[in-house]
Amino acid sequence: MKDALLVGGCFVLTLLCAAVASAITESPALLGITPIGIAIYLIVGVGLPQSLLARRTGSDLQLGLAALAVAGGVVAVIVGIATGSPNAELSGGIVAILLFVVLGNAIGAVVRQFRDGYRSTAGE
Structure with missing residues (x-):
């Protein structure tokens, strides 16, 4: 259950950082429709838990996902700055994508923990 707790804690941290x-910026960053909000969700909501999980499990896939998420967050901020303001609203379609990515991360951790627990009890 440690993986699920780690991912859940990072999700709560993501919401706190976005709030x-x-x-501070008086923008809808909490909704993930600004470049800053997108960066927070990608870096803290996906990159941080995946890198911590990769460190524990040694998974190159999780480490690659973490690097990709952090790069995506950096690109979002750079694009926001280049287009005028990192706090300006973008289209609402990105919110659904971020929601699926962050919640998929949490659900994946729960499934992984269940599978590991099932294997450990079935092997006894």
Whole structure:
């Protein structure tokens, strides 16, 4: 259950960071429709838990996903700065994508823990 707890904690941290960014910048970063919000969801919501899980399991796939998420967050901020403001609203379609990515990460951790627990009890 440690993986699910780690991912859940990172999800809560993501929401907290996005809420703070929304309050400071007075933008809808919490909804993930600004470049800053997108970067927070990708870096803290996906990159951080995947890198921590990769460190524990030694999975190159999880490490690659973490690197890809961090790169995506950096690109979102760079594009936001290049287009005028990292706090300007983007289209609402990105919200659904971020929701699926972050929740998929959490669901994947729960399934992985269940599978590992099932294997350990079936092997006894």
